Amino acid sequence: MVDSAFNDFIGVDSTKLWRGATGNELAGHLLWGDGIVRLGPEQDGRVKVTARGKDREGWVDAEALGGKSLLEVYFIDVGQGDGVLVKTPDFQHLMIDGGHTRTKQNTGKSAADFVDWKFTQDYGxxxxxxxxxxxxxxDLDHYGGLADLLDAGQTDELDAKSVTVENFYHAGISWWRKDGKRTLGTPRAVDGKEYRTQLLEDRESALKATDNNADVPLQGEWGKFIKKVVSAKRVDGSPTSIERLSHLAEHLPGFEPGGDVTMRLLGPAEFTIDGKPALLDFGSDSKTTNGNSVVLRIDYGRARILLTGDLNKGSQQTLMDVHAGRRMEFQCDVAKGCHHGSEDVSYAFLQAMTPAATVICSGDGEGHDHPRPRIVAASGVTGYRTIENDEILTPLVYSTELARSVSIGSPTSLDIKSGAIAGVDEDVEIDSAHLQQVTVRFTETKPGALNPERKQKPMSRTPVVAGLIYGLVNVRTDGETILCATMNEGDGSWAVKKFKSRF
Known part of the structure; x- marks a missing residue:
């Protein structure tokens, strides 16, 4: 648990951070639940604070203060993949997935970069x-950014000097290497269905599977990642706990009923074959890995937030069968859309969730065309409808890709400083009329690609990215009211939607 240094919180939907005690010059915008540190008494209706960055000072209208710490769920724009950071009201932090590793992202960023900002800048x-x-x-587009996090202290990419992880959890299905090939293990057929029984389990299992002399070791990037997990430490210096999750566990350890925040485990669906735990094979390796995602429902007060991994139609139908008579377990206020908005979805499952807001973690520049239009429509049609003052308040559908925006500029000249190039002893300026003669050579790595593509363009036809707003979707709640917010492209303010929980 993080020992918060904040001494107050924003108590309104959003508010401006002013540069001075008077005047209208802006330093930024703050959101409901943002922690601040008061630096002095109220002056002319404003209070001097640090906010959204340990070195970021400004002034906040006094009437905007007096809030409290909230449950915060950050759906991070990781390009291709999922990345979700959960902050509980008592400042416990859970990281669920992290996108591809930054080396496989065309932005050069993963969820690790946002988490790094949260701890080093926001918390100081x-x-x-x-x-x-x-x-x-x-799947690498889910655990890659987690591997980046575990490299904190070993890389200059992050400001944090170290990372501690009390507990690591996984779904069990793993990539193994047998006879030089990648495999999920040999399927076991029972009553017309196939199951996978070769599962990664606890810490002892992980140690054995990452040993250089293992008969059947973990394979490839997954094996390298689990090896990093095995080396991870808790705050007290002891090894990080490792545990497999399934619906049989019912609740995430430490978040059972009785506490402020409860975390309900609804998947993957676990079976018993030959006395061993087993997970269903859904017809192909990719469907099997996706279909056996951890499904976690976060409950706080009356609010419910459901995280669904990369569930597909077959696994959704299986979960509804396993939870027959208890389908209300899937109902929620906010749902993470399954598998980035893929069409491989059960309409009945969407109806079972009936979320007031759906957040689709879609990819950028990747070849799956997510989110698919029919799924965006279906998420709206099956969402919980609220109408107030003759306006539709919910359902809401967010997409991290649609929330992202860039500002594009055109090159007008190229300046080369004296001494930057061997043999050039004076400053050189290449004006717009001659940029056509300047060639820019670059590499482009599409999200998840193994190797970059080499390309070139005339400088005159090479657009410049002048600014970038990441498509992060904020979800915050005090257990009664739920706020969803994305950043506005124009001025960095917050576009806010609020609704009441119905549970």
Whole structure:
């Protein structure tokens, strides 16, 4: 648990951070639940504070203060993949997935960069401290950014000097290497269905599977990642706990009923074959890894938020069968859309969730065309409808890709400083009329690609990215009211939607 240094919180939907005690010059915008540090008494209706960055000072209208710490769920724009950071009201932090590794992202960023900002800048800490890290399943676009986090202290990419993880959780399905090939293990057929029984389990299992002399070791990037998890430490220096999750566990350890925040485990669906735990095979390796995602429902007060990994139609139907008679378990206020907005979705499952807001973590520049139009429409049609003052308040559908925006500029000249190039002893300016003669050579790595593509363009036809707003979707709640917010492209203010929980 992080020891918060904040002494007050924003108590309104959003408010402006002013540069001075008087005047209208802006330093930024703050959101409901943002922690601040008061730096002095009220002056002319404003209070001097630090906010959204340990070195970021400004003035806030006094009437905007007096809030409290909230449950915060950040759906991070990681390009291709999922990345979700959960902050509980008592400042416990859980990281569920992290997108591809930054080396496989065309932005050069993963979820690790946002988490790094949260701890080092917002909290002013020199370390990242997680109560739990969860890999929803063993696809690289979900655990890659988690591997980046575990490299804190070994790389200059992050400001944090170290990261501690109290508990690591996973779904069990793993990539193994047998006879030089990648495999999920040999399927076991029972009553017309196939199951996978070769599962990664606890810490002892992970140690054995990452040993250089293992008969059947973990394979590839997944094996490298689990090896990093094995080396991870808790705050007290002891090894990070490792545990497999399934619906049989019912609740995430430490978040059982009785506390302020409850975390209900609804998947993957676990069976018993030959006395061993088993997970269903859904017809192909990709469907099997996706279909056996960890499904986690976060409850706080009357609010419910459902995280669904990369569930597909077959696994959704299986979960509804397993929870027959208890389908209300899937009902929620906010749902993470399954598998980035893929069409491989059960309409009945969407109806079972009936979320007031759906957040689709879609990819940028990748070849799956997510989110698919029919799924965006279906998410709206099956969402919970609220009408107030003759306006539709919910359902809401967000997409991290649609929330992202860039500002594009055109090059007008190229300046080369004296001494920057061997043999050039004076400043050189290439004006717009001659930029056509200047060639820019670059590499482009599409999200998830193994190797970059080499390309070139005339400088005159090469657009410049002048600014970038990431498509992060904020979800915050006090247990009664739920706020969803994205950043406005024009001025960095917040576009806010609020609704009441119905549970």
């Amino acid at each position: 800490m020199d370390r990242i401290q997680l109560e739990a890290m969860i890999a929803s399943h063993n």
